[in-house]
Amino acid sequence: MLPLNAKSLPSLPDGLPAPAYDRGALRTGIVHFGVGGFHRAHQAMYLDRLMNAGTALDWAICGVGVMPADRRMQEALGAQDGLYTLVIKAPDGTLEPRVIGSIREYLFAPDDPEAVIEKMASPGVRIVSLTITEGGYNINAVTGDFLADDPGVRHDLTPGAAPSTTFGLITAALARRRERGLDPFTIMSCDNIQGNGHVARRSFVAFATLLDPGLGAWVQEHVAFPNSMVDRITPVTTDDDRELVRTRFGVDDAWPVVCEPFTQWALEDRFPLGRPPFDDAGVQVVEDVEPYELMKLRLLNASHQALCYFGYLAGYRLVHDVAQDRLFADFLLAYMDAEATPTLEPVPGIDLDEYRHQLIDRFSNARVKDTVARLCAESSDRIPKWLLPVIRHNLETGGEILRATAVVASWARYAEGVDEQGRPIEVVDRLRDTLVAAARRSGEDPLAFIRNRDLFGDLVDNERFVSAYASVLASLHTKGARATLEELAAA
Numbered sequence: 001m002l003p004l005n006a007k008s009l010p011s012l013p014d015g016l017p018a019p020a021y022d023r024g025a026l027r028t029g030i031v032h033f034g035v036g037g038f039h040r041a042h043q044a045m046y047l048d049r050l051m052n053a054g055t056a057l058d059w060a061i062c063g064v065g066v067m068p069a070d071r072r073m074q075e076a077l078g079a080q081d082g083l084y085t086l087v088i089k090a091p092d093g094t095l096e097p098r099v100i101g102s103i104r105e106y107l108f109a110p111d112d113p114e115a116v117i118e119k120m121a122s123p124g125v126r127i128v129s130l131t132i133t134e135g136g137y138n139i140n141a142v143t144g145d146f147l148a149d150d151p152g153v154r155h156d157l158t159p160g161a162a163p164s165t166t167f168g169l170i171t172a173a174l175a176r177r178r179e180r181g182l183d184p185f186t187i188m189s190c191d192n193i194q195g196n197g198h199v200a201r202r203s204f205v206a207f208a209t210l211l212d213p214g215l216g217a218w219v220q221e222h223v224a225f226p227n228s229m230v231d232r233i234t235p236v237t238t239d240d241d242r243e244l245v246r247t248r249f250g251v252d253d254a255w256p257v258v259c260e261p262f263t264q265w266a267l268e269d270r271f272p273l274g275r276p277p278f279d280d281a282g283v284q285v286v287e288d289v290e291p292y293e294l295m296k297l298r299l300l301n302a303s304h305q306a307l308c309y310f311g312y313l314a315g316y317r318l319v320h321d322v323a324q325d326r327l328f329a330d331f332l333l334a335y336m337d338a339e340a341t342p343t344l345e346p347v348p349g350i351d352l353d354e355y356r357h358q359l360i361d362r363f364s365n366a367r368v369k370d371t372v373a374r375l376c377a378e379s380s381d382r383i384p385k386w387l388l389p390v391i392r393h394n395l396e397t398g399g400e401i402l403r404a405t406a407v408v409a410s411w412a413r414y415a416e417g418v419d420e421q422g423r424p425i426e427v428v429d430r431l432r433d434t435l436v437a438a439a440r441r442s443g444e445d446p447l448a449f450i451r452n453r454d455l456f457g458d459l460v461d462n463e464r465f466v467s468a469y470a471s472v473l474a475s476l477h478t479k480g481a482r483a484t485l486e487e488l489a490a491a
Helices: 037-041 043-052 068-079 113-121 151-156 166-180 196-211 213-222 239-249 290-313 319-323 326-343 352-363 372-376 379-386 388-397 402-414 432-439 463-478 481-490
Strands: 028-033 060-065 084-089 095-100 103-108 127-130 186-189 228-231 257-259 264-268 284-286
Touching: 028 043, 028 113, 028 166, 037 043, 037 084, 037 257, 043 060, 043 095, 060 068, 060 113, 068 103, 084 239, 095 239, 103 113, 113 166, 127 166, 151 166, 151 196, 166 196, 166 213, 186 196, 196 213, 228 290, 264 290, 290 319, 290 326, 290 352, 290 372, 290 379, 290 388, 290 402, 290 481, 319 326, 319 352, 319 372, 326 352, 326 388, 326 402, 326 481, 379 388, 379 402, 388 402, 388 463, 402 432, 402 463, 402 481, 463 481
Parallel strands: 028 060, 028 127, 060 103, 084 257, 127 186, 264 284
Antiparallel strands: 084 095, 228 264
């Protein structure tokens, strides 16, 4: 079996396209924090597309891992010289593979934080990009305040401490550039958060101000934080995916990536030190990202949440199985039509009705094999950002809230940690203990779960929301997920 690395590139099978550019001529222009499947199916793919066209050769990526789990990525990409196989899976079974070469190097920050800081401080780096998850910005979901009491943040604010967080590392690099008289790089968030650039600005300015008020003011004034919307369904890589690459394409790849054919990226054009010609690769470079962003968060992302808890409780484990069930598909479409879409402004170039039905088709792609459990993870970072704004908007305007509120109730039922057959559910969430404890008190206090004001704010004080929530939660307990959805459909 042919190992995937720089030496083996000339020997790859004919059916596996490889970089057509000289990777030895690449120069690093982007440092990216959070090199996971999505980044490699999305931003790195767009750059590889440009490089194959003979451009953006000075915009190669240096990946950075911060979390202990990132060492696996360091080992995989290190052994493969940054190369990996991207396999696009179409619904009809067609596979479109390509070896991606835009990641030039990878640094594991715990091993050498100084190397990461110095890399970002080098003049050639003009963008630092982020896919650090919705919870990675350390912002209170209700107040929007920076959580300065986070243990990692407290460590990095200690005088003389070696930076260990994304905030500490990037801020140290910005301070170094300031000392050297270099213009700051642009910080480009690619996470699923409304106003992700604004959120990133709030986080980094707050951290820098706590470290040094003068530095905080400099970051506030000089660092650009463009907003963006990113979209491509990218499930977790499995051993079956590795075996597919070995048997179908004759390559031993430690960490390939599989994804759907659809991809979209809307990006605000705010890059003082320049950017790759992303528009030539299909990126929508626009003045205002917000319409695209809200469309994606409240239709796609919130619909994933509407699908996953009800689906898991009903016994489904793969996303396409849920989406192909007419009862669930109709529930998603009703949520999008009656509750989410009324909160949106027109989106330039997008037919929202077509987009809604396209989402059901995308969710139904059996070849992708996305898991329901993946969508259920880290809900405390997702629901407040994707779904609760829909509820709040409709409460203020007198719009419908029943289906969105039902999703919150399904989350509470799921968070009890036991499914309808009495089998344990592995609840994956940074607030797991708090969530499970509150959910399990619902028998004695039906509103226990939504009394968490750090997540739900004052929604527990709203009679219309509370009434709908309590009714659906009671139905989930007495009748189950499927019967509850049937009643919601009838209503």
